Amino acid sequence: MSTTPEIIDTTGANASCCAPATEAAVGDEHALHLAKVFKALGDPTRVKLLSLIATNADGEMCVCDLTEPVGLSQPTVSHHMKVLVEAGLVTREQRGRWAYYQPVTGTLLEAAKTLASA
Numbered sequence: 001m002s003t004t005p006e007i008i009d010t011t012g013a014n015a016s017c018c019a020p021a022t023e024a025a026v027g028d029e030h031a032l033h034l035a036k037v038f039k040a041l042g043d044p045t046r047v048k049l050l051s052l053i054a055t056n057a058d059g060e061m062c063v064c065d066l067t068e069p070v071g072l073s074q075p076t077v078s079h080h081m082k083v084l085v086e087a088g089l090v091t092r093e094q095r096g097r098w099a100y101y102q103p104v105t106g107t108l109l110e111a112a113k114t115l116a117s118a
């Protein structure tokens with residue numbers, strides 16, 4: 001004796017293949033900010049620059065000291081640093097002719113927490 005499996009109609013108006021979106025999801029404005037942070041870290045040079053600054057004993061670094069470790073010209077390093085500043089990962093302070101950068105503690109941690117709790 002053979003039995004035919006029951007066929008369930010999933011094309012109805014109330015059918016859903018996934019759980020509905022929740023209110024806890026990241027909003028549009030916050031998503032733009034998070035994307036900027038993670039996009040800034042999407043480049044290996046910027047990751048290295050941030051790491052250099054964050055691990056420096058002085059807690060800051062001059063742009064003139066960042067060129068050699070990454071093997072790039074000062075204008076190119078300045079461009080990468082601008083992206084990191086705009087993402088809120090570092091701050092920039094002009095001292096005479098040179099720009100000094102300090103890491104913003106918490107930006108990356110907050111971004112990760114936001115995604116983990118969404």
